[in-house]
Amino acid sequence: MMFRNSVRSGLILVAILFAFVSSAAALETPAREAILVDHDTGAVLLAKKPDTKMPPASMTKIMTAYLVFEHLKDGRLSLDDTFVVSEKAWRKGGSKMFVEVGKEVRVEDLLRGVIVQSGNDASIVLAEGIAGTEEAFGEMMTETAHELGMSNSTFQNATGWPHEDHRTTARDLATLSKHIISDFPEHYHFFSELEFTWNDIRQYNRNPLLRRNMGVDGLKTGHTQNAGYGLTASAERDGRRLILVVNGLNSAKQRASESARLLEWGFREFQNYALYEAGDTVEEAPVWLGEADRVPLKIREDLKITLPRTARESMTVTVTYDSPVPAPIREGQEIATLRVEAPDMETVEVPLEAGMAVDQLGPLGRIVSSLEYLVFGAP
Template identity: 60%
Template sequence: MKTVADKLNAAVGRMRIHLGVTGMLVAMLVCVPQASALDTSAREAILVDYDTGSILFQKDADKPMPPASMTKIMTVFMAFERLKDGRLSMDDTIAISEKAWRKGGSKMFVKVNTRVAVQDILRGIIVQSGNDAAIALAEALGGTEEAFAEEMTRRAQELGLTGSTFRNATGWPDPEHRTTAYDLSRIAIETIRRFPEYYPIYSEKTFTYNKIKQGNRNPLLYKNMGSDGLKTGHTEAAGYGLTASAMRNGRRLVLVVNGLESVSARSREGEALLDWGFREFENYSLFEKGAVVANADVWLGSAKTVPLTVDKDVVLTLKRTSRQKMKVSVVYEGPVPAPIAAGTQLAILKVSAPDMEDVTIPLYAADDVAQLGVFGKVGAAVEYLVWGSGG
């Protein structure tokens, strides 16, 4: 027969408790669905949900690759940051060096020893993919293109893009100039999120400079499929690449493909992958920030339970066919001994569904719970002995 001490020790002892949860959702998640039957002729590819960060599809997404002119997304990102914090103005003018003027490949057709407004330079890079414009911008912001490329690499590292090393501002072939499909998707997402006032330039279909009109090389802008950016690239080593984004019904996806064999393949694969992502997946809201998900039992506290809440909105990306099979549970070790301070993490919300890895979200105490005094503890012990309660 157990003694009083045995029972009290058992009550205080930690037990792993699972509570079923129904209701709505909470916070931004990064959920990575498992391998899909989908395939692509792209050498590297990634498809990401903008709001949740969920990777819907990937193929060698962390493999170093030559990004060609998709490099210019990072070049422009550096300029957008300076515009945002006031170090640069759209009306500022940039000197055109002989190096920029002479550069081959795609061009904006700036003239040597002239000055060009930043707003034109940016369109020359984004719409016309001008190598001359990218070099002029790099020299203006970094002193030299090489110094600017080093700054691009440092900034990428600060953003957590560990697979990127930039040797120039254009994507011109260099054996050490490398990034990954994953890193390009992150640069695109950060561009869209941080610079809503400047991002629309990526959707402009034409730009005329020096009486030369050129069209945007992004094929998806012309397909009436919700695409509004970002950038193409091509070199012999890189193949044909595209970093793209599209919105439908308020939901945005970001795509990177590279290593394709032709302009038509780039267009076809880009459209097909985005269509697949919008068709097969949906975002589901589980809880809003501050919503009470469950209540945890409390041991020797002024309250018998404490509400568990989330500190962010929780949105989950799921295959439409997996939604009905989703399972949500709360896991914690309890009863939780008082005192408890509001904001303390006490549990996790676990979400499981077919074709995705389990997702866990921290749950926090919504209220303070004081510890009972001596007489309260005695009363709780008696209640436990009589009723078996942990409170």
């Protein structure tokens, strides 16, 4: 690691040099839409039409599960609560949990029916139990999605049943998956269950990567004629988690092989690097007319970035601020900016704050300090 200091137009620049080699930014995939994201840093490792609106098919059920988890977390619902199976839910075609009309079914069992068995019937039972009607539940799904930042998503039903206005994007599904994992760690285990038996019918989780011993622990497949074959998946390896969304593939076999290939590529080619921890002093800035000569510039939160594994020599980390910083200075006052730049990488900007308060000198002290500055320059 090499440091370089320079002063230009009242700015002090501190550059830290690394390498950045864009190893495979142009990796191709047969998926119609795709995105691969690092869960911790938010770095996008691969993107193909990530903001194109698409039919999500049964990947919709991740949103259905999110709303159920939300109700469980705030106490409006418990896993032991029961909902009655309506005739609409019982009659719904496609993949089924095989619940019986008029029967009461526990929420926990319905969740397994949605997540493991991809049951359209179970999804509708939950939707009607929470919102009264599936249509009202669709409105709740859309509202919640927008609150989560899924601005390109509109949901019309709880199942992913084809509808011309039922659309989301690969990026939005990745955002939703990140929230599922982060917001509801106590319920995320449902997505890794390999099988579930209901009504004496044993069904296996449709996620083809759960049995491949590659760290995959979620989330959901999808398939309709219009959507093609899709998968939203997440995998954790050596403390690092990736989220993958693919859609529009030609077969279940291609979905499995391509999803595995992209996840393996992401783990192999990229790594996370911790640059600073919360509270670290990144630099000390000179102070103008203050009771202290210098003030520490501290970072408020951990700074971790994702780079290709080959990259540790051509990235710059730059701290900029007006120098010297005039007193008085409040502790916690944002007085500098940390910029992380590298080829083929979106610039990261993080504010730096004063690590302590610095009062202004009294009248005599200001005069003496000003004279010293004129004679000797900045401290």
